[in-house]
Amino acid sequence: MTFNERLLALDRRWVFLVLTIFVIIPIFVKFAVPLSPPKEVRDVYNFIEDLKPGDYILISLDYDPGSLAELHPVAMAMLEQCYAKKLKVITLTLSQTGAQMAEEAVRDVADSCLVYHGFKPVPGIDYVYLGYKPYPGLIILGMGMNFRIPFPQDYNGTTLDSIPMMRGIKNYDNIKGVISLSAGNVSDMWVADGNGRYNVKLAFAQTGVGVADYYPYYQSGQIFGIIGGMKGAAEYEYLCKNPGTATDAMRTQVFAHAVVIVFIIIGNLAFFLGRRAKARTQESK
Amino acid sequence: MEQAVSTGTILWTTVGVFLTLCLFSFLYKDNPFYKFAEHLVVGVSVGYWAILLYYNGVNPNLFSHLFVFATDPATKVQYNTWHPKFNEFYYVIPGILGIAMWTRFSRKYSWISRYPLALYLGIANGIAIPVTMKANVLTQMRGTVVGLGFEWSKVGFLGVPQGIWDVVVVVGTISSLIYFFFSKEHKGAWGGAAKLGIYTLMIGFGATFGYTVMARVSLLIYRIQYISDWWKMIF
Numbered sequence: 001m002t003f004n005e006r007l008l009a010l011d012r013r014w015v016f017l018v019l020t021i022f023v024i025i026p027i028f029v030k031f032a033v034p035l036s037p038p039k040e041v042r043d044v045y046n047f048i049e050d051l052k053p054g055d056y057i058l059i060s061l062d063y064d065p066g067s068l069a070e071l072h073p074v075a076m077a078m079l080e081q082c083y084a085k086k087l088k089v090i091t092l093t094l095s096q097t098g099a100q101m102a103e104e105a106v107r108d109v110a111d112s113c114l115v116y117h118g119f120k121p122v123p124g125i126d127y128v129y130l131g132y133k134p135y136p137g138l139i140i141l142g143m144g145m146n147f148r149i150p151f152p153q154d155y156n157g158t159t160l161d162s163i164p165m166m167r168g169i170k171n172y173d174n175i176k177g178v179i180s181l182s183a184g185n186v187s188d189m190w191v192a193d194g195n196g197r198y199n200v201k202l203a204f205a206q207t208g209v210g211v212a213d214y215y216p217y218y219q220s221g222q223i224f225g226i227i228g229g230m231k232g233a234a235e236y237e238y239l240c241k242n243p244g245t246a247t248d249a250m251r252t253q254v255f256a257h258a259v260v261i262v263f264i265i266i267g268n269l270a271f272f273l274g275r276r277a278k279a280r281t282q283e284s285k
Numbered sequence: 286m287e288q289a290v291s292t293g294t295i296l297w298t299t300v301g302v303f304l305t306l307c308l309f310s311f312l313y314k315d316n317p318f319y320k321f322a323e324h325l326v327v328g329v330s331v332g333y334w335a336i337l338l339y340y341n342g343v344n345p346n347l348f349s350h351l352f353v354f355a356t357d358p359a360t361k362v363q364y365n366t367w368h369p370k371f372n373e374f375y376y377v378i379p380g381i382l383g384i385a386m387w388t389r390f391s392r393k394y395s396w397i398s399r400y401p402l403a404l405y406l407g408i409a410n411g412i413a414i415p416v417t418m419k420a421n422v423l424t425q426m427r428g429t430v431v432g433l434g435f436e437w438s439k440v441g442f443l444g445v446p447q448g449i450w451d452v453v454v455v456v457g458t459i460s461s462l463i464y465f466f467f468s469k470e471h472k473g474a475w476g477g478a479a480k481l482g483i484y485t486l487m488i489g490f491g492a493t494f495g496y497t498v499m500a501r502v503s504l505l506i507y508r509i510q511y512i513s514d515w516w517k518m519i520f
Contacts, residue, residue, distance in 0.1 A: 013313060019502075020505075020509075023509050024509060066504075069503045069504050069506065069507030070504075096334045096337060097330055097334065099341070132341050133341055134342050137412065137413065138412075141412065152345050152346075153345055153362075153363055156362055157363050157364070158360070158361045158362055159356070159361065159363060188421075191420045191421075192416040192419075192420040192421065193416055196416040196417075207500050208497060208503065209496065209497050211496055212489065212493040212496050213493075216425060219428055219454075220424055220428025222420065229496055230500075231499060248510075249507070249510070252502070252506045252509075253506070256502040256506070257499070257502070260498050260502075
């Protein structure tokens, strides 16, 4: 067996082991990764910054615990930014296994405001969590008519008219925009049913797997901004001057990407050298 | 001053670490620990979702119209008294349609489930087709050609004039479409355009691959951070 053949037949568990080692190293090696947020991330940040205290914004936390690593840092930074600006924040989730996780995030960030901003947003006055309802497309369309159609009550079972900040708030006409933090095709429904049907001002935070599919919507103006994967999350934390887990993870991303690139180069070299060696052998025959 | 960690937090975090290691063990080879963790995730997810659907779907959207709901004066929270009310009795119809879906489990009566399914598909298509056509076809077409400004003085990505990038978008889109047009043989200029199309597609797939690597590594990082935090908490 030649060196090339041995490389191509390498047990993939060695790749996993090397990658794991390089993911662990940055826990002990501290250094800062420079971040320069692109326009699509700055657009989301600036949109919230330009809102006035008392303006309504809807943040839809459409992801489950499996995507927590990439989208939770955005949720934390964005919610804190909204609370600090004294916006009225309507939150909900269209992901079935994300209901409790989203509720904890909304509440925890509100609690932390007392430490970092000297005040605590009050549920029902400064923010509301509507919870989860099945069939995202229908829920998005329903909210376009009246929030009370899909959500007659909030997550705790309180009727919407009993919640002070929801009095007089009927549909998307009463809010400045929607930001969906999504790990799947709920974003498609927000574009088609929210923006397509009701012209809702829309932005996304997406997991890395899906973000490339949603850039065309940014270019066509159907969404006003997009935050992609953990890098996008770190950039958003940077803009909010609120470094968290995503910023911390950038060191590891640098190491891990370097390892993946090295393995891709080795794999390609082995493949092409092997092909050349095979051609030479055939020529000599 | 260090904050005391509760026994419950230590216990549940340890369970989390154990299950994480069970799932990672699959990277070495399939084993009973992985199978246990995998089945636990599926079971817990289904159980959680079933309860959630009842309290967030069936209860407020169906039962609240068929039974009297009372409001707790202190918490303003509504609860079902199970006393029937008849002013919105027509809500029985969606209830019956929902139950009819369950006839799929019977070989004899499964035909009944076709009626609610047909109604559901009809409504879903009626709602989805116009909005999808607008959002994913018409607006995207406009964004590809009409929406581009072809501004030659505006500096775009990598310092190149934005107009050039707009031309790249138009040429890339058209050549990619040519690649999928099989009614004409890919030869000559047409073949060249198709080849350009496949290069454009490969750039797109490359971007998706790069982001996917980042996403998968992000998940690994998060679990390693979780185990690291647990280690610091225990030792």
